[in-house]
Amino acid sequence: MISATLALLLQGTPAGTAPPPPSSTCDKPVYMVVEGLTLDRDRMIAYARAIAASEIYEKLGGYYVTMPRPVAVFEGDVPPNYVNLTVRFPCLENAKAFWNSDVYQNEILPLRQNPSAGDYTVTVYAEAPLRSDMVGKVGDNRFTHDFDNSGVPQASGADQ
Template sequence: MVAYMAVLTKVISTEGWEPYQARVADCIARHGGEYVVRRGQARVLEGDFAHDRFTLFRFPSLEAIDRFWRSTEYQNEIKPLRDGLGVLDVWAVQGAE
């Protein structure tokens, strides 16, 4: 069943994201994921949004998100590319049937 990964980003540095973004997009695609919202600016209708960017991905399942997130490629090669560039909150959620 479809699942979504939401990434909320508070940007610390606008410089240096390009290598991470190029690599992560390919890795996500290899795990069956695709962008739904890419670095969108959120319009707050109620409550607070203490982030600068909102990104949403669709995957075939929660298991596919887990395989991506726990992959050696992502954890050891790609994720370190964003160290110090921002603070991220990342969530995975099952989609509705």
């Protein structure tokens, strides 16, 4: 069941309201993935600043888990204006609450539309269950265990 506060966010609660209280039904993290080509970098910077200023991610427990540009490309060609950005939310309800909020739909999203500042897809994925051998070795935003890669054979010709 959706909490009253979350229901208000789904209807469009203005920025500056309190976040929904922790809920036992909001315990299955999801990842919102935004990827595609940026067509107008300056407008996308304004869009990103508006999201930050609204504090909508913070209100719903969302946070970035990736930077938008790759640190390495192992296969394929990545255009210089291609981005892939991932935001983690505590549950699908909160991701929907962000997307459907009044502040996002009416104040922030228009900053990148008409004409479009980017050709993006926005998808949401469930978090995969942690393998039993990884329990206690990973935490939020970091590994809590040292994974030594010296025992992993490398293909000949791989970057050193």
